[in-house]
Amino acid sequence: MKKFIFISLVILPFLFFGQTYLVGHKQVTYTDPARNNRSIQTEIYYPANTAGDNVAIANGQFPVLIFGHGFVMGWDAYQWLWDSIVPMGYIMAFPRTEGSITPSHSNFGLDLRFLNEKFKTENTTASSFFYQHIANTSAIMGHSMGGGSSFLAAENYTNFTTLINFAAATTNPSSITAASSVTVPLLMFIGENDGVAPPATHQIPMYDSCASSCKTRITIKGGGHCYFGNYNFNCSFGESTTSPQPTITREEQQSRVLYLLKPYLNYMLKGNASDGALFMSRLTNNSNITYQRTCNTNFNDTELMKTLVYPNPTSDEINILIPNNKEIIELTLTDITGRIILNKKINHEHTTIKFPENIHNGMYFLNLRNLTGDINFKIVKK
Numbered sequence: 170m171k172k173f174i175f176i177s178l179v180i181l182p183f184l185f186f187g188q189t190y191l192v193g194h195k196q197v198t199y200t201d202p203a204r205n206n207r208s209i210q211t212e213i214y215y216p217a218n219t220a221g222d223n224v225a226i227a228n229g230q231f232p233v234l235i236f237g238h239g240f241v242m243g244w245d246a247y248q249w250l251w252d253s254i255v256p257m258g259y260i261m262a263f264p265r266t267e268g269s270i271t272p273s274h275s276n277f278g279l280d281l282r283f284l285n286e287k288f289k290t291e292n293t294t295a296s297s298f299f300y301q302h303i304a305n306t307s308a309i310m311g312h313s314m315g316g317g318s319s320f321l322a323a324e325n326y327t328n329f330t331t332l333i334n335f336a337a338a339t340t341n342p343s344s345i346t347a348a349s350s351v352t353v354p355l356l357m358f359i360g361e362n363d364g365v366a367p368p369a370t371h372q373i374p375m376y377d378s379c380a381s382s383c384k385t386r387i388t389i390k391g392g393g394h395c396y397f398g399n400y401n402f403n404c405s406f407g408e409s410t411t412s413p414q415p416t417i418t419r420e421e422q423q424s425r426v427l428y429l430l431k432p433y434l435n436y437m438l439k440g441n442a443s444d445g446a447l448f449m450s451r452l453t454n455n456s457n458i459t460y461q462r463t464c465n466t467n468f469n470d471t472e473l474m475k476t477l478v479y480p481n482p483t484s485d486e487i488n489i490l491i492p493n494n495k496e497i498i499e500l501t502l503t504d505i506t507g508r509i510i511l512n513k514k515i516n517h518e519h520t521t522i523k524f525p526e527n528i529h530n531g532m533y534f535l536n537l538r539n540l541t542g543d544i545n546f547k548i549v550k551k
Contacts, residue, residue, distance in 0.1 A: 192255045193217030193224040201283050209280050210265045212244045214251040216258050230304040232438035233260045233288045235281050237315025246398035249423050274340035278321025281309050285329050306330040306438040312397050317344035323351040331437045335397035337375055338366040348378040355384035360392030364411025383464035389425050390457055391416035425457050442479035446490055482549035486523045494518050501536040
């Protein structure tokens with residue numbers, strides 16, 4: 170029985186994409202009643218019109234990124250990330266728990282999961298600072314120990330959009346075992362010269378174990394373990410005793426990450442199809458990385474996120490990008506009543522179709538079908 174894959178690409182409000190924000194900050198200590206009122210001190214960075222502590226949050230709803238720090242590393246080692254990502258219209262939250270030399274990985278993973286749930290309730294709590302400012306989409310992220318713990322957070326848990334980690338280190342309980350029960354899309358960054366958590370025994374087994382139907386593993390050539398963060402004495406001293414050593418600078422490594430991470434976030438969390446196309450282009454035409462990608466669809470040899478439809482919303486035409494496509498695909502465009510607006514066959518990587526004249530603005534459905542299955546996109550004409 171063939172699968173049916175439905176992709177909804179309804180675009181969120183316009184300001185979600187183009188506006189650049191300043192960075193606001195506040196510290197909040199949350200309490201988890203399910204774990205004996207465990208306190209979770211959290212540093213939160215959010216889009217604002219004025220930079221600073223406890224300033225007003227900007228208008229709009231923003232995806233939340235929950236980020237777990239590395240072993241004996243503070244949240245402030247990731248300023249490079251929040252300075253780059255928050256201005257794009259994202260909220261980043263960093264739990265400060267489990268910073269000792271004897272951390273509980275399981276509790277740290279549960280902290281990440283708890284914060285993801287907490288922010289969703291903050292959106293509907295009238296007394297919350299974040300009331301009506303939290304988008305439906307979110308990511309759980311982490312570096313090193315936090316990367317391994319992100320797999321623990323995601324084990325048998327799907328109430329978030331994507332899992333993203335950097336130089337993920339194995340944990341106790343095993344993040345490799347946990348990965349076998351992780352099904353959300355995964356984006357994994359690896360430092361080629363990571364001597365702290367060598368890819369062969371840490372990230373690659375997690376990636377191979379991961380049950381996600383769409384997972385991507387990116388290796389930064391010459392990259393190290395600690396360069397996924399700002400300078401931190403504990404991490405840097407530990408890395409200095411390992412081999413191999415990174416052969417690129419911290420700035421180069423972080424720049425290469427952001428080059429791919431920014432469009433990935435905009436596609437996965439904001440539904441921006443053109444950023445999805447940009448991510449795939451940068452992934453597949455990039456001499457600074459190697460990558461492995463496994464995404465299952467019903468299209469023969471076609472990966473789910475490589476099938477892109479943009480712009481969306483659109484005024485009069487849409488572009489369909491199916492990289493490396495050589496087979497015949499039937500294209501059908503229908504309105505919300507099921508009436509066929511357009512039907513044709515295509516066999517190209519890139520096809521542009523125009524809406525017929527006198528078609529009203531509204532919601533339409535695009536179906537792409539081959540011999541083994543089909544994919545559907547929701548299109549908004551404005």
